[in-house]
Amino acid sequence: MRLTQFFLPTLKDDPVDAVVDSHKLMLRSGMIKQITSGVYSSLPFGLMVFRKVENIIRDEMNAAGGNEFYLSALSPTELWAETGRLEDYGDLMFRIKNRDLVLCPTHEEVFTSIAKSNLISYKDFPKIWYQIQSKFRNEERPRAGVLRARQFTMKDAYSLDATWEGLDIAYERMAQAYRNIFTRCGLEFVVVSAFSGAMGGSASQEFMAPSSVGEDNIVISEDGKYSSNLEVAVSFKEKVQRKNTDLKYEEFHTPNIKTIDELAEFVKTKDKTRLAKSRVFVNVKPEGNEFMLVLVCGDDEVNESKLQGFFGINIRPAHNEELMEITGADAGSIGPIGLDKKIKIIADLLLEDADELISGANKNDYHLKNIDLKRDVPGIEYKDLRTVKEGEQTSDKSSKLKITKAIEVGHIFKLGTKYSEALGAKFLDAEGKENPIIFGSYGIGIERTTASFIEQSHDDKGIIWKGEIAPFKVIIISLNQSNEEIKNISEGFYKEFLNRKIDVLFDDRADVRPGVKFNDADLIGIPVQLIIGEKNLKEGNVEIKIRKTGERMIVRKGEAIEY
């Protein structure tokens, strides 16, 4: 490609609206252009990279036996009402105003409806169906460029099986395909176990690109054997030991004590584990809201995903007015004693049967001490509800946990029969009995994968492409197109690269100073720069610069091709 024929609107300065590096660089290198909040157009340079990523995915999906589809982005609202997701998604789904249609945020329903009418015998399975398509989600707050956008490209794949064993096989095959894909994309990634309750599936894993701008937190053990999304991570920690002093609980005055830290100071203790933290959650149900009080150690945080895993996704923290109504106190003075029996009380496993605890008295500015959960809180249940912390031991005590931020680039999970049952997608088994098709669901964000790569591979000059997703392998920089010799040599190299089918970009711009060309080349990050200028040409040489290392080699002009 000749640069004079290529639309590459590079920017010298950082756009004021971009904050994260990948966003800045994608705008500056002319890959994307924002049209409105969370919506971006792909420009030629960006599209080249997205296509490279897509083709790697296509390659691996096909190798795994996938069939490529291209489904409609529009679908009837009714289809989503049937599976209940119209309500589940709510405002996150774009709805067409002048026709009863929605823009699909994902395609389980549409694929299922195709399967329903065509896969009717156990002999029709297994199948892997996929597509690479625009998805639409009305994100409340798009951010970080294409990392969270309202329209984005996703590869979504679905395994369709007649048996649960078949699902396991498909899932493993897709997991391997995903590892291949992200490896070929040159991405540093970690596979973590993930929260799946929200989508109604069982096993679930996420492919995470570690990055400081990631919105997810992942937990990895130092020996690398354990990795998990923080939402579901577990660790080993000693339980709070019983003291068996059997002291009666008693109220004491704690003026203006709102937080655990203030309470610890007030009672002059450094050990916050016995200062039980109480939080009230609401399980929103059509037949009426249920309230629950959740207790964790004072130095722990409640893991809301784990709560959702136990009680469903419609769990939310109670509002301040609700707290007062239910407990008679504001946040900071709430505790497990003396509540209405309708309120379920659950505590973290670390507090199982613990005694001599201090917690709120359900009366503002008062706490209770010497609470014995075993004695004083009949009907209490214990579950793993805490968020693990950096430095804790793995549950087998063999290693320690580290927490890092990461970007979710892929997600695979065993979906099961939720949608096939809702839409009546059934097949006849060998005994002639009807069964719902068993689904797996597997997604990859194309732009997000690309942006994650850039987050991991750039410097203060620009992007550093490598491997299969590099849009060009080499850029020829002709330093002076008005010098006939330089021009002719450059043209010669360009033709030679084309002949050898090597992706090459030729900066053949005249009237552009060398400094501009060097900076543009560094910005757009082509791995190898072939620099042709007067200085070296006098000696019959040209220069090769490796973008990543900045390493320069002066070579005979005839030998340059073997870079």
Next chain:
RNA sequence: CGGAGCGUAGCGUAGCCCGGUAUCGCGCCAGUUUUGGGAACUGGAGGCCGCAGGUUCGAAUCCUGCCGUUCCGACCA
């Protein structure tokens, strides 16, 4: 959805408090000189100052409403 900020030429901005017809840099066009790390000079083009209403002789500037956008938080199959 809560909090904060911003909207002036393609991009980045000054002016706004204190009202008088818009500043500077980059980029762009023409010409001359230049050509190894974002050139110099000369001349030029380009603006419903986000939108609507109000106050005023007069509004980019003051007031009201709206819209857009960014960030933090909340939320996120």
